[in-house]
């Protein structure tokens with residue numbers, strides 16, 4: 584399952600600074616994560632989840648394995664990039680491989696960090712958006728009208744969709760903002776459109792604005808219509824990542840930061856990927872597993888081990904809340920809060936699960 588989030592933005596927006604701050608949280612040992620690939624521009628970080636510690640206390644284990652997300656530092660997006668300017672089209676394939684996009688928008692002024700025009704995150708985003716829309720248009724312009732004498736109903740629906748998406752892009756509307764039916768979404772999937780991907784906006788703000796809310800900063804820069812805005816001072820995050828324990832807490836306090844910007848970003852990133860978590864809690868370890876929303880119990884079992892999916896019999900399921908309230912499997916079972924679910928069961932966020940299988 585691809586959990587990768589691409590970091591994009593104009594040069595000197597602070598992408599690499601933010602990425603390096605994330606890297607300081609990179610998990611050193613990838614062994615428990617079968618999907619994990621570490622490359623120079625990829626940072627694999629754990630998703631902070633307070634539930635895991637609570638579960639670990641209940642089942643008396645020391646070992647906690649959180650869910651992970653990957654961030655990728657993608658350089659090379661400049662005006663004209665879709666036509667081959669700068670690093671050309673290379674960045675496109677990196678974005679295409681990402682499941683979601685973080686846009687880093689510069690809102691700090693620092694004369695040491697070169698920039699020709701006045702600071703303007705809105706117009707910076709417009710430049711990026713234009714390039715991504717143009718790249719998507721190029722993709723769709725490769726599609727050809729089906730021959731009416733042999734076209735199936737689906738072929739015709741796909742062509743109608745291509746025309747609809749092209750119209751949107753020509754007006755500068757990203758595909759993620761276009762109203763699509765479930766069927767249209769399925770038809771659009773194989774085009775791997777860049778502007779269809781979920782997006783989050785990191786506003787790289789001045790040091791003294793790091794504690795401001797997303798709403799305040801979005802109002803200030805006129806970005807309210809864009810989506811989720813996370814104000815982060817990348818430089819501060821970089822400094823914070825060099826500190827440990829109490830020093831970090833003290834410095835965060837001085838800056839008026841309740842939560843580190845990185846934590847907000849990681850959690851938000853995980854959320855926009857459209858994923859959900861289920862939990863396992865045994866003596867060996869407590870662990871968060873990542874599945875797609877709507878996945879069934881056998882699918883979830885398959886994330887742990889492919890054999891578990893094939894040999895799936897039942898899932899013993901308890902909600903996280905009940906598991907905590909009744910202090911573990913036995914108490915929850917006595918209270919009638921543990922259910923045996925079959926193949927059709929759709930997993931819910933925070934289910935604590937034990938799979939019964941036959942291999």
Ligand SMILES: Nc1nc2c(ncn2[C@@H]2O[C@H](COP(=O)(O)OP(=O)(O)O)[C@@H](O)[C@H]2O)c(=O)[nH]1
Pocket residue numbers: 592593594595596597598599600601691692693696787788789790815816817818819
């Ligand atoms: N003052 C200030 N400088 C920053 C901040 N974030 C990044 N920089 C500086 O801006 C320059 C470009 O940052 P970098 O992360 O390399 O940008 P990238 O081109 O988007 O990867 C570097 O000199 C950073 O130290 C920030 O929040 N405040």
Ligand SMILES: [Mg+2]
Pocket residue numbers: 598599600658
């Ligand atoms: Mg960079």
